[in-house]
Amino acid sequence: MSGSSSSVPAASPNSAEDRPLSFTVHSQPHPADLSAAQRTRAGRLRMLAVVAVCAAPVIASYYSFYVLKPHGRAYSDLIAPTVEVPTGLTLHRLDGQAVAAESLKGQWLLTVVQPSSCDAQCDRMLFTQRQLREMLGKERDKVDKLWLVPDGEPVRADLLQLLSQGTPVTVLRIPREQLEAWLKPAAGQVLQDHLFLIDPMGRWMMRSPAHLDPSLFKNDLVRLLKASAGWDRPGR
Numbered sequence: 573m574s575g576s577s578s579s580v581p582a583a584s585p586n587s588a589e590d591r592p593l594s595f596t597v598h599s600q601p602h603p604a605d606l607s608a609a610q611r612t613r614a615g616r617l618r619m620l621a622v623v624a625v626c627a628a629p630v631i632a633s634y635y636s637f638y639v640l641k642p643h644g645r646a647y648s649d650l651i652a653p654t655v656e657v658p659t660g661l662t663l664h665r666l667d668g669q670a671v672a673a674e675s676l677k678g679q680w681l682l683t684v685v686q687p688s689s690c691d692a693q694c695d696r697m698l699f700t701q702r703q704l705r706e707m708l709g710k711e712r713d714k715v716d717k718l719w720l721v722p723d724g725e726p727v728r729a730d731l732l733q734l735l736s737q738g739t740p741v742t743v744l745r746i747p748r749e750q751l752e753a754w755l756k757p758a759a760g761q762v763l764q765d766h767l768f769l770i771d772p773m774g775r776w777m778m779r780s781p782a783h784l785d786p787s788l789f790k791n792d793l794v795r796l797l798k799a800s801a802g803w804d805r806p807g808r
Contacts, residue, residue: 646795647781647788649758654775658754664745666727671744676718677774680797683718685751685763688725693764698735700786701767705739707790711797717741718770722748722763758782769793 661673684701686694698719705712719741721727727743735741755776757763765782767789778796780789 646792647785648769648792649779649781651777651779654771654777655754657770657774657776658750661750661754662747666721666732666743666745674774676770678772680715680772681718681770682715682793683720683755683768683770685720685722685755685766685768687764688721688723688727690728690731697764697767698741700784701741702738704767704786704790704793707786708793708797711794712739714797715793719743720751721745722751769796 657673657676659673663671663673663675665671682701682705684694684697686697690698701717701719705715705717708715717739719735721743722745724745732743735743751763755763755768756779757766758779758781761782767780767784768776769778771777778792
């Protein structure tokens with residue numbers, strides 16, 4: 573049988589098989605640069621964590637009262653949106669000394685609005701205001717008592733003496749038109765029928781019903797103070 577011969581062509585000197593392999597070497601990041609970037613990233617994360625921890629109690633308490641609006645549980649009227657203390661309020665002590673509106677910030681203010689003549693209804697509201705604060709127990713130091721007087725007549729000396737006993741009531745005169753532009757009564761009521769609560773940021777945020785039940789109103793106060801316990805501190 574006749575055989576056949578095959579030949580393998582010689583490789584070209586320029587073929588890929590004969591070309592030497594080449595490598596590209598990229599420089600690695602310098603350890604000092606990598607460490608600085610990691611420290612910066614870690615510092616930012618720690619800062620965000622601190623901000624989140626500090627803000628969470630405030631956000632949670634105000635979300636509960638202003639967004640969820642637990643009207644099913646609240647006896648009082650929650651004011652939404654809240655009303656800031658107007659910066660232009662004209663406030664004076666009974667001796668005529670001017671008081672800045674900013675002084676109303678920094679403490680919860682349990683507020684009554686009554687004329688200087690202070691009739692029997694006024695006496696009851698001031699008594700209720702005093703009793704409600706005492707009923708708060710260890711939380712009472714977070715709450716100040718405020719009486720807003722919308723006229724310029726003198727207040728009885730015996731009443732002032734009574735109000736100065738224990739934790740005194742702050743008594744401030746305010747023009748009626750400014751007062752009525754700030755605080756509002758419920759429909760069919762007048763300002764004298766209510767207790768108003770102003771928060772430490774200077775915002776009117778709650779109003780008692782007329783002819784209030786002190787024990788039910790106290791429950792709302794306690795819930796509110798507990799909700800704010802993470803950021804609120806006693807003392808002006």
